[in-house]
Amino acid sequence: MDKPIGRKALSHERIVDAASRDLRRSGFHGVAVVDVMKSAGLTHGGFYAHFASREALLAEAVTRASDNAADAIKTQAKNFQGAGLSPFRAFVESYLSASHVEDCENGCPVAALCGEMPSQAGHVADASRHIVGNLRRLVLQFLPSSVPREMAWSVASTLVGAVQLTRALGDTQQGKAVIAAAKRDLLERYDS
Amino acid sequence: MDKPIGRKALSHERIVDAASRDLRRSGFHGVAVVDVMKSAGLTHGGFYAHFASREALLAEAVTRASDNAADAIKTQAKNFQGAGLSPFRAFVESYLSASHVEDCENGCPVAALCGEMPSQAGHVADASRHIVGNLRRLVLQFLPSSVPREMAWSVASTLVGAVQLTRALGDTQQGKAVIAAAKRDLLERYDS
DNA sequence: CCGGGAATATGATGTGCATCATATGAAACT
């Protein structure tokens, strides 16, 4: 049952990782087979030895991005909790941190991609819907149990919207104002 | 001072309108010169008699979409106010209405585009930032004056995030749950 | 050191698209 890790499997991983970053930086359209392969230290031609199609890569990359980002957010939230913050506050401070807003290629793929999800098809659409559910589950891990579970969707909406608006505004006073307002709003409302 | 409306000006308007719809339906990448011209009842070749470049069209279309959507939202909100809702509630019910979520090609361009805005450049980026500001101003027109003005950003984040997540989830139970949660959250918090 | 198969590279093909050069057609004025 051990994973047989050969040269090919390692390349596969590198390709998916590279794609998951390009995906979050530039969206679904921004993932070009040539570039991804170059980032993975390979040339474009061998691509179809690893994936049936570009779409298949996208579907894997979407899922990889979600897992990857969830790990990062959880790790940082644990750190904040260690520093004495409540779980929910630690989560909000992680998701709305400057580093998460700026480092979009390692950040939450829902924030990066959800605007383009409705125009995806097939397995990419399936994976997309699934990672939206992942975000909801992540929120629920940190939301105080006194809060009705449905409200996880509202929290997720505010988080995703705030990150997107901030990125759209760039590194300006307004951008910071969006983050500040969203933090204040979420904490006043849900930090028990 | 009258607008000189000749054949060319009319075509220009039709092109921008068509582009503003394609833009909201399919994003910046989804706007293809050939298709837009076809939608406007023309052929692709004449395009550069109207615009210096595809980018110039995009910049105009972004602005047009914003004006167009703001009018639609304001009109519907006035209707709801006529039916006895508070201004803020009327606005929230308009923005989070099923018709706004479904009819994205006539809806808010910030919700449709803000995920792609960070990768735009030049005049398109400028116009994009500007219409994010338009959304904030629209929210402020309906937010009770007892609420601190900064919170308009939080309201905008929740609205945009909720519409995007709902569209991403498609016409499912979960999609409806997102809208319901966002409405409840915003109204409990800000409807004076 | 060497053969054979797996992994990857090179190069070709076709498509979709922005852009542009030129041709056609319609309207306006004489």
Added chain:
DNA sequence: AGTTTCATATGATGCACATCATATTCCCGG
């Protein structure tokens, strides 16, 4: 009606990209 000018159409051109066919290189067991 005839000429001029503006508006739009036809038909390149070139580039970027996904896909695929074929060649080369790498690694491992003899």
